[in-house]
Amino acid sequence: MRFAAPLALLLASVAAVPAQAQSAELVSPVLLSDDARDPWSFAQPEVARVTHVALDLALDFEAKSVGGTATLDIAARPDADTVVLDSEGLQIARITDDAGRALPFTVGQEVEGKGAPVTVSIGKARRIVVTYAAAPEAEALQWLTPEQTAGGKFPYLLSQGQAILNRSWVPTQDSPGIRQTWEARIVAPKPLTVVMSGLKVGEPEDLGGTRAFRFSMDKPVAPYLIAIAAGDIAFRELGPRTGVWTEPSMLDAAAAELADTEKMVEAAEALYGPYRWGRYDMIVLPPSFPYGGMENPVMTFLTPTFIAGDRSLTGLVAHELAHSWSGNLVTNANWSDSWLNEGVTSYFENRIVEALYGSRRASQEAALSFAEIETVLAEKGADSPVTALHLPKGTDGPDDSESGIVYDKGAVFLRTVEKAVGRERFDAWLRQWFDSHAFQPATSAMIVADMREHLIAGDAQLEEQLMLDQWVYAPGLPSNVARPAASAFAEVDGAAAHYPSSHFIDPEAWAGWTTAERQRLLAKLPRKLSHDELDRLDRDLGLSHSGNSEVLFAWLELALANRYDPAVPVAEKFLSQVGRRKFVLPLFEALWGQGEWGQPIAKRIYAETRAGYHSVTQGSVDKLVTSGG
Structure with missing residues (x-):
């Protein structure tokens, strides 16, 4: 059976997706601060900012390409007549306003590791339509042959957008602080099924040899969280709002390993407030997926390597679930503060593990995490700038951070604060942090200020005890570090x-x-x-x-x-x-x-x-x- 049609034929079947008009402030005040500016995006959100993305795309497995249109809603200053987008190899055919009138655009000089700016002359237009295709070598996308899947019969597509790879298949402002709502209509050849990191809208539309799938994300998210997978996949319900997708031959094993997911969601909510994304589904991908998991909203992407047969590696699932609060709900404004995503999540993960599996397992996993910090300090030196939580300029590339720092030192920092102020008081503070900054970008300066206001509250002795600035901005481990129990x-x-x-x-x-x-x-x-x-x-x-x-x-x-x-x-x-x-x-x-x-x-x-x-x-x-x- 043929699993691709020429891209032009697929595009001919694609109907326009109405874009939603967005009423939003031009830019979050957070993004105007110096420590929030993102050096890895060409966007100028203080001038013109993408607020909503409507994708209408077709998947071409033969050409290994995605193509169609992206309709962008833009909030701009009254005097703004251009918007700058991020691109990594996008093949842009034309850009128009929503009435179909052509808009001039230029693709600037490419910068290694960053891509190229696309500057669009929008005039008074506040909605533009980009007709484009992603290059076959788009870094965010991986096209698998049937032989690379568990089933061996059908091709497969998966995406990985973090940190700045989504600009290779979605023409938008690809910066974590520029949150956007989005919707999508994706046409795929039968019998493949498409899932995305948004809620499914209706049932697939039969177009003959293809089907169209629709998705919507009505909450503003960082653009790296737009994700897609397509293949021969099946679904198993795990609970009232949880389920798993994977290839049919893997479904029983995946569902058995993930049987505690609904309990994990309940445990997380008991700790830090309601789950705000509707459903929590997962997809267990083919083994080529490069990470353990990716916290794409409503559709966590998981490696099959977590399947051990005894749920002993489900801390990974707890981690990706915790990102629904730290990372997806409150997001680092740029990648120099990625500990705000990963360190807070690693702390939260351990609390979920403790609630479900007991303090012994949680303390052991925390001790393993601490050993990762010690490994990085031994390799890099305790005075290396890369061992600070907030990465200074020159060490703050999207992929330059050390996992033993942003994940493990970040978690130990919060564990140290918890030990100093008491768990009940700490939990109340962290819950209000999520509530107060929900669906917003954040910086290290913001969380330190929030701790000072809501935890320290003018207590000079506690201020000295917590050593906040040393934890966040200095290399190494401060002297007040809460070390794991030797008995673990x-x-x-x-x-x-x-x-x-x-x-x-x-x-x-x-x-x-x-x-x-x-x-x-x-x-x-x-x-x-x-x-x-x-x-x-x-x-x-x-x-x-x-x-x-x-x-x-x-x-x-x-x-x-x-x-x-x-x-x-x-x-x-x-x-x-x-x-x-x-x-x-x-x-x-x-x-x-x-x-x-x-x-x-x-x-x-x-x-x-x-x-x-x-x-x-x-x-x-x-x-x-x-x-x-």
Whole structure:
């Protein structure tokens, strides 16, 4: 069966989507502050700002392209006669006003890592229509062949917009502080199903060989949160407002792993207020998806690597759900403050895990998180600017942050504040933060000011105790840091401490440990191990046969770093089945670091697996393998 039609034919079937007129202030006062200005967007929102995007697009799997129109509603100053959009390779055919009159536009010089500005002469027009197509190599989009899917019969499309990739398929102002409502009509070949990060509107429209799907997001969101997936996917309801999409062959396993989702939503609401997005659905994507998850509103995108069969890795789901408050509801105004999205969410995630699975699991996962901070500080130095929560200029690229800082140091900062003021008082403050800044951009300066107003409230002793400015703006860890309880991994740490003399880990003890404890053990083992020691560990603990991706990854990273030949075919299989950058890049780094032994292996495996990775993963590994690091 043919799963593409020429783009021109598909576009001919696309009917116009009426755009909604928006009444909104020109720009949030937040965006006028110096620390909120986004250096990674060409937009000038204080002059003219996109408020609503109406997409009318067709998917062409043969050409690997998306094309059609984007109708943009614009709020502008009375004297404004231009609007500046962001573009990364967009093929723009024409731009008109809503009456069809052509509007002049220019595409400016391309800037590496940023794309190019599209300056449109709008005159008095406040609604424009951009007719365009995304380039086949659009970085936000990944087109999978049938062979790259679980079912093996149909092609697949997925998008990943964060941080600044959506400008490669949506012509808008691609900056997290410029929130926009949106709607979409997407035409796809039968029998493929389309889902997006908006609520479904009606049933698909049958157009013969294609179907049209409609979606709406009536709440203003950061543009990186517009997301799409299309493929042979099926749906399973999990609760009154929760469900999961995935390929039919994966549906049972995905639904079983996600059975606690409705309880997670209830736990999150009990902590920090109502869930404001209507539904909370998820899609478990093919393994090439580059991240663990992406918090796209009403449709979280998930990697299948979280499926372990025992719900031991569902902290990932708690994390993406928590983003419905921190990140989606209150969003960092630019990427120098990405800890406001990720650090707050990581704290919130741990609280959800504690509510559902108990304090033991939560404390263990918090301890693993703290170890990530220590790793970054050891590698970068405690005085490195990149270890500050608010990234200073020159270190604030959209993808330049260290996850051990923006995720883990951010979470520990909030845990430290909670410990100082008490959980009840802290929870009341965080809930009001979400309520007071809902659907708005935020900066580090804003959250520090909010803490001073609502938590410190003039208490000089508490001000000194919390050390807010040092936490947010200075590198390293302040002296008041709330360290994890030493008892969280007492048994595991004891086993690791005895290993250098015993060369033995008790298989029965291992069998009873949690995923977090197994990760901790593998992280605490000596970094230099002999072939015989690795043989025994693998034989006693069954490491190469682990069905838990986190455990298998930790084992492979250790084994490859010690030139353990039996791990090579296991790693090759893993790297051919998983595209998550968190796993892929470190394993190639482990091989590459072994010089003449590992580099030929890395090159051979990457030549075989690269085509199956998303551009996000490719870009990271390319730098290593093609340029030597």
